[in-house]
Amino acid sequence: MAKSVIPLPPTVSELIATHRVIVCCGAGGVGKTTVSASLALSAARQGKRVLAITVDPSKRLAEVLGVSESQEEPTVLSPEVMRSVGVEPPGSLSAWLLDPQLVCDRVVAEVSIDPDAQARMKRNRLYQNVSTLVVGMHEYTAVEALHGFIRDDRYDLVVLDTPPSRDAIRFLDTPERANAFLDPRIISIFLPGQASLFQRATTALVNKILDLGLGKESRIELQEFLTLFQVILRHLNRNQESMQKFFASRDVSFLLVTSPAQAAVDEAVNFEVRTKALGVRIGGYILNQSLATAAGLPFPDESLVTAGASAVERSALSKLQTLAKVENAAVERDAALALSLIQRFAGKAPLWVLPRFTREQSAFGALTKVADLLMGQFAAF
């Protein structure tokens, strides 16, 4: 790595040691969930008490982590299991699956002073479908949940696996997008009890449109939902604001997980720009599923075929050689990509390259393998 002006954590191990929250960002399909779970495991092996918050795990990974839907509390993985993957006390690993509805319910319980209002909200059919219905609810509740967990002294480190999106750190500007709800000028149009004649007229018009479109009963339910949901959003927003400050602090590090796809470079560059604009710190880039590290394998040559070899052996060799040539090209391409990314970010942030794995034996096997690699033979390039 080139000499940098600002000191950077040169290894994953230091990154883990010096932060309270690591946020893993990246598009779908790059192995982000596996990488963040492996990172959490690595930290637990270093003796940290770690919480992994995951959003959209595959069934297998969810089983390994022992998370299922609608859990109030994180699952603590048993000490026996932990010992088998090299985690010794005080190190521990807990996992929690983000459930937006659950987080909302918690907020309702926290903010509604009036038990009547609370009961009405829970009965509201729009509220019952809030996580499907409200755009950005996953992002919103991820930040809200994190807000609670960083105050929890059971954990030294929280690893957050963000919801997959086109824009790697989209979840950070959720408050802006959802603030439309809170704009009193807009919301007031929908709600009864206006002061001025003009406002009353506007409300009447909107009500008429909604009655025609939805029916009166549903219109009233919508208004009730909006009234109560405002309170929830105001609460969420207050925490989002303090979280924005927290995200920009030295306690938090953002990692971009990407794959050797063509779009990877663009994505990484975009990530750099966006994190800068938001004032948050890039902990590093993880180029996952790369063949760059597999450069050393010998080419299958004639020496494999012994004298008097069968026709089957000869044809197998010729076919394997065809595959090997294609693979050579892929290895070269991935190596060139890794190099260009390293040059692009030299002196700014480290880049870790993770190999493409041959077959995962078990999901935990894959996790420990990635964890070994993260901590082991290669530090940053």
Next chain:
Amino acid sequence: MPAVALRWKDLLSFHQRINLITGKGGVGRTVVAVALAKSLALAGRNVLLVETGQPDEGFSPLGQYLGRANLDDEPRNVGPHLDACQLWANTGHELFARSVIPAGPLVTAALRSKPLRRFMNAAPSFYELGILYHFLHLVQLEERGGGKRYDAVVVDMPATGHTLALTSLPDVALRVVEKGPLASAMRRGQGFIHDAKVTAAWVVTLPETLPVSEAIELVDGLRRTRVPVGGILLNRFLPDPFSEAEHRVVDRWMAAEPLRGRFALERIVMAGESVSRLTESTGLPVIRLHEVARDAGDACAGLVAQFTDVNAVTGSSLG
């Protein structure tokens, strides 16, 4: 009809009018949607290709395969027999409002005001409702002389979570709103989307362990929302060139010393296993789309060739 020797047989799987192309990010969903739309257009059907978007986004995933930086909410001609556009929530809202209230300047101004638009996009289900309403409007467009304008509609659906939010919307909306024009629009929507003669969802995935698991989960999700699933489009499939005896030889070499080609070999084995896993778990036809060039334009052309040429997809489970 263009002067191309078309293999109609291959396109028979796509006989439904509405084809929803779904799948997780990174599996090549968009390029498959474009290739399918182009193939259907080549076969002489009038095709509309759509994706979800919003005004001023300045980015169109479909556009990059159609040689356009942007698409808007009006169908534009992008090739012979092929129109494309984006589904915009705001457009849907406006179309809906127009259908229930006589268009007055006050109503139009109210609907176009920026704060209201912002609100509608953030408010519960309003975004999806708008998208769906715009979609229903386009699907039902008629020619002047009568008859539907489009014989086939291909939709590049948003990422998994949003896809299920959209396909479950008519059911969810009808739980919340039982009467009125919105409810009837949603019932009409159900009529289209749940009818296996009209609609088919296609799940695009890759021949690898995780994407296959995710595709199986998505099929389950789609079936829960009562959307008929037409089949699985297994993208970047690698045919197995080795006979069983040859496999045994190669395995023996690899066991002695890992050789260049081991990753490619493993992908081939995984591809074969993917087909059996998908078939067994879903009971759906698995259409294999062979790996083609990585370059965007070439990949699309390569897929069109496979959709339209029977020789290129020999051994697929078509039909």
